[in-house]
Amino acid sequence: MVIFVHRPVRAGTMRKGTVMTQRGTGRSGAPVVSFEQVSKVYGHVRAVDGLSLDLRQGETVAFLGPNGAGKSTSLDMLLALRKPTSGRIRVFDADPYAGVKSGRIGAMLQSGGLMTTVTVRELVGLAAKVHPRPLPVDETLKRAGIADIADRRVDKLSGGQTQRVRFALAIVGDSDLIVLDEPTAAMDVESRQMFWANMHAEVAEGRTLLFATHYLEEADQAADRVLVINKGRLLADGTPAEIKQRAGAKRISFRLDAVDEAFLLGLPALVNLEIRRDLIHLQSSDSDRTLYALLDAGYRPHEIEVSSLGLEQAFLAITAEDDKKAAVDEREKETVR
Amino acid sequence: MTGTLTLARLEVLRVLRNKRYLLFTIGLPVVLYLMISRQGSGSTAYHVQFAAYYMVAMASIGAFSGALTGNAQRISQERKDGWIRQLRITALPASGYVTAKIIASMVTSVPSIVVVLALGRFYGDVHLAPWKWIAIALAIWLGSMTFASLAVAIGYRFMPDTVQPITMFVYLGMSVLGGLWFALGGTMQKIGQVLPTYQITRIGTDVISQGTIPMGRVAIILAWLAGFIVLAAWSVRSTVEKI
Numbered sequence: 010m011v012i013f014v015h016r017p018v019r020a021g022t023m024r025k026g027t028v029m030t031q032r033g034t035g036r037s038g039a040p041v042v043s044f045e046q047v048s049k050v051y052g053h054v055r056a057v058d059g060l061s062l063d064l065r066q067g068e069t070v071a072f073l074g075p076n077g078a079g080k081s082t083s084l085d086m087l088l089a090l091r092k093p094t095s096g097r098i099r100v101f102d103a104d105p106y107a108g109v110k111s112g113r114i115g116a117m118l119q120s121g122g123l124m125t126t127v128t129v130r131e132l133v134g135l136a137a138k139v140h141p142r143p144l145p146v147d148e149t150l151k152r153a154g155i156a157d158i159a160d161r162r163v164d165k166l167s168g169g170q171t172q173r174v175r176f177a178l179a180i181v182g183d184s185d186l187i188v189l190d191e192p193t194a195a196m197d198v199e200s201r202q203m204f205w206a207n208m209h210a211e212v213a214e215g216r217t218l219l220f221a222t223h224y225l226e227e228a229d230q231a232a233d234r235v236l237v238i239n240k241g242r243l244l245a246d247g248t249p250a251e252i253k254q255r256a257g258a259k260r261i262s263f264r265l266d267a268v269d270e271a272f273l274l275g276l277p278a279l280v281n282l283e284i285r286r287d288l289i290h291l292q293s294s295d296s297d298r299t300l301y302a303l304l305d306a307g308y309r310p311h312e313i314e315v316s317s318l319g320l321e322q323a324f325l326a327i328t329a330e331d332d333k334k335a336a337v338d339e340r341e342k343e344t345v346r
Numbered sequence: 347m348t349g350t351l352t353l354a355r356l357e358v359l360r361v362l363r364n365k366r367y368l369l370f371t372i373g374l375p376v377v378l379y380l381m382i383s384r385q386g387s388g389s390t391a392y393h394v395q396f397a398a399y400y401m402v403a404m405a406s407i408g409a410f411s412g413a414l415t416g417n418a419q420r421i422s423q424e425r426k427d428g429w430i431r432q433l434r435i436t437a438l439p440a441s442g443y444v445t446a447k448i449i450a451s452m453v454t455s456v457p458s459i460v461v462v463l464a465l466g467r468f469y470g471d472v473h474l475a476p477w478k479w480i481a482i483a484l485a486i487w488l489g490s491m492t493f494a495s496l497a498v499a500i501g502y503r504f505m506p507d508t509v510q511p512i513t514m515f516v517y518l519g520m521s522v523l524g525g526l527w528f529a530l531g532g533t534m535q536k537i538g539q540v541l542p543t544y545q546i547t548r549i550g551t552d553v554i555s556q557g558t559i560p561m562g563r564v565a566i567i568l569a570w571l572a573g574f575i576v577l578a579a580w581s582v583r584s585t586v587e588k589i
């Protein structure tokens with residue numbers, strides 16, 4: 010059963026209420042970032058497989074996918090740390106290396122280490138000196154919420170504090186694109202909230218933000234566009250609401266003694282079906298229609314529950330379906346052989 | 347360039363904050379010089395008085411061990427920690443990190459050279475014409491760049507726990523066979539004279555005894571320098587996707 014239609018949904022290109030400034034684009038209308046059929050192969054593994062996407066100026070985009078989906082590899086290529094095996098990446102209408110070295114990209118990596126035996130202020134000061142359009146160091150310290158630990162040594166900080174210092178390095182200059190890989194990992198709830206408050210202030214200035222995350226509620230709340238990636242391929246592209254809807258916005262559960270699988274598969278608006286003996290779980294993009302069709306056919310299920318899917322479940326549904334399809338493809342290949 | 351220089355300045359500060367580094371580059375040569383230089387008084391080595399040979403040898407060992415062991419370990423650790431990766435996603439030029447390391451290494455080797463030469467002058471009673479002091483200091487100083495390049499090659503290529511034994515092995519081989527612990531003779535000298543450490547020391551002693559700069563020895567050091575630079579460039583390039 011085909012669950013997910015591979016039709017990208019274009020999200021709004023601007024956050025509501027943002028002041029549009031003339032930043033970001035190389036020539037007018039050109040995307041801030043574009044991936045054209047980008048692949049990265051390590052030996053026999055296709056970490057990224059024909060990935061195509063465009064980011065427009067002012068968007069806040071979440072990059073969502075399970076571990077090993079190819080998020081970090083994609084970000085690495087965007088930041089010129091790795092070269093694509095094939096395909097083309099453009100950043101501000103130039104190659105990624107030029108984008109990084111011109112200071113137009115501010116980035117924070119999950120794996121980015123920091124210099125040891127220096128103070129936070131010394132480190133941020135260094136980053137400011139390196140940037141072609143730096144902000145005042147005190148301003149950066151304040152924005153990243155690390156003014157109070159400016160004189161502490163970098164190697165004596167807690168995980169959350171270290172993460173904020175990394176963030177400071179990403180916003181140390183006036184960059185047009187901010188790329189964050191799992192920015193709030195290792196942060197407690199309070200720091201996470203503070204982090205996003207600061208981040209919203211950054212993007213309100215018209216910057217484009219791309220972030221990878223494991224926290225799905227974070228993508229839901231912070232992003233105005235979500236890219237779902239699995240096995241190196243783009244599975245979905247849309248607003249959080251659209252993603253939820255595409256994956257089947259509602260989950261319907263009930264018990265039914267005489268199960269007719271073929272009939273259930275034919276239900277309208279059905280997105281996913283799971284049968285465990287008499288217990289049926291299904292996902293639907295229109296729960297009312299699905300349920301009425303079931304009842305109209307004369308079925309009388311009991312213990313009916315209808316619940317909303319969070320982005321997390323939507324995301325799991327999308328990737329699970331993709332995994333299932335891949336397994337089927339694999340089996341077909343085996344049969345052909 | 348300002349970014350690279352700022353990084354170099356910070357690197358110097360870090361080295362000076364590291365007590366272990368100061369102990370090995372300044373403390374060890376100074377203590378050895380105080381203990382041993384007078385024991386050989388009256389004897390000569392490489393055609394100069396023992397206190398003069400030992401001064402050149404100790405200044406060399408401080409400069410070269412600082413350039414090699416400290417740098418290789420740091421670079422390897424910083425590669426593992428992801429600091430090099432972090433720098434690569436900034437506007438710092440691609441060569442900035444290595445350039446800053448070498449500049450910092452050159453700056454931080456100055457104190458150990460100056461301190462040991464001053465010790466030679468005032469404790470070892472070595473009297474030389476001003477240009478000879480300058481020539482000896484420059485030979486050791488520029489010679490230590492050879493080992494800063496080797497440190498880059500090792501640091502980029504190996505993980506920190508492997509770097510430790512490798513640098514220790516190179517340090518011992520280069521210092522013992524290079525005649526930095528004691529002057530070499532016979533077979534040992536025939537083996538040792540291919541090494542840059544030996545040649546750096548002999549430039550020093552030749553300047554003292556003959557009053558000329560032996561260009562043949564300079565050429566051997568330059569050959570090592572060129573070789574290590576190629577090795578370093580290869581290490582950096584071949585790990586570019588593994589940073």
